[in-house]
Amino acid sequence: MNIQEWLTQVLARPAADPLDWESYRVTMDETTWKALWRDIEATQAYEDGLEAGLRLLQATQQHRGQLGPRGYQANQILLYRSILAMLDKADRWDAYLAAWETIWKHTSACLPCRGDALRDDGPRLAPFVRRPDGGFGVPPLPYGAVPPKTLAVHFLYQQLHRKTLIERKLAQERAGKLVADRRPLDPAALTAEAIQARLTQIRESAG
Incomplete structure (x- = not known):
C-alpha cells in the first residue's frame, strides 16, 4: 500500500x-x-x-x-x-488564528527553554512561561537579575512569529493593501467554527 x-x-x-x-x-x-x-x-x-x-x-x-x-x-x-x-x-488565516487561540486556551504542554531567553525576548516570551502554580505568564525579568537556567515554555511560543505574520497579512488584506491573493478555499473545507469545535471536543475527551 x-x-x-x-x-x-x-x-x-x-x-x-x-x-x-x-x-x-x-x-x-x-x-x-x-x-x-x-x-x-x-x-x-x-x-x-x-x-x-x-x-x-x-x-x-x-x-x-x-x-x-x-x-x-x-x-x-x-x-x-x-x-x-x-x-x-x-492561506486560511482567520481559521488559523481561531485555531491558535483555541489551542492556547485548552493546552498546557511545554518545552524546555534556556532561561536567558527571558532576558533576550522577555516581552514576547513572558506570557508563555509556566509559573510554579501551573498557570502561564511571568513578570519581566528585573534589570540585572540572573535568569533561571531553564524555563518551561508553552509550545505555541515557537509559533508566535508565524502567528504575528498572519495577523499582519490579515490586517493588510482588510485594509486593501495585500499584494498577493490567497489560495481559493475548497468548497468542502471545514469552517473555522467547525475546526474550533473539533479541537474543543477532542480536548474535552481527554477528561
Missing part, C-alpha cells in the same frame, strides 16, 4: 471512529509520518492534511495510556503544529 492509499484509508473512516492502535502507531511512525506529510505538501492537499491531523489528534487521546506521558505530549505537540501548518499553507 502506498502512502496515498494509506491516507485514503485513514480518511475513509467515519470521523467519530478513532483509529485503532495499530493503524495509529504505523501512521505516527517517523517513516510513515514524513512520507505522509511530504505527499500532502506535494499535492497541496491541505484540507486532507487538516482532517488527518484532527483524526490523529483524537486518536492520541484514545491511546494516551499506551503512549505514556512523554509520547502523549510529543504527539500532541506534533499534531497541533501540523494542524496549524495546514491552515497556514492553505
Whole structure:
C-alpha cells in the first residue's frame, strides 16, 4: 500500500471512529509520518492534511495510556503544529488564528527553554512561561537579575512569529493593501467554527 492509499484509508473512516492502535502507531511512525506529510505538501492537499491531523489528534487521546506521558505530549505537540501548518499553507488565516487561540486556551504542554531567553525576548516570551502554580505568564525579568537556567515554555511560543505574520497579512488584506491573493478555499473545507469545535471536543475527551 502506498502512502496515498494509506491516507485514503485513514480518511475513509467515519470521523467519530478513532483509529485503532495499530493503524495509529504505523501512521505516527517517523517513516510513515514524513512520507505522509511530504505527499500532502506535494499535492497541496491541505484540507486532507487538516482532517488527518484532527483524526490523529483524537486518536492520541484514545491511546494516551499506551503512549505514556512523554509520547502523549510529543504527539500532541506534533499534531497541533501540523494542524496549524495546514491552515497556514492553505492561506486560511482567520481559521488559523481561531485555531491558535483555541489551542492556547485548552493546552498546557511545554518545552524546555534556556532561561536567558527571558532576558533576550522577555516581552514576547513572558506570557508563555509556566509559573510554579501551573498557570502561564511571568513578570519581566528585573534589570540585572540572573535568569533561571531553564524555563518551561508553552509550545505555541515557537509559533508566535508565524502567528504575528498572519495577523499582519490579515490586517493588510482588510485594509486593501495585500499584494498577493490567497489560495481559493475548497468548497468542502471545514469552517473555522467547525475546526474550533473539533479541537474543543477532542480536548474535552481527554477528561
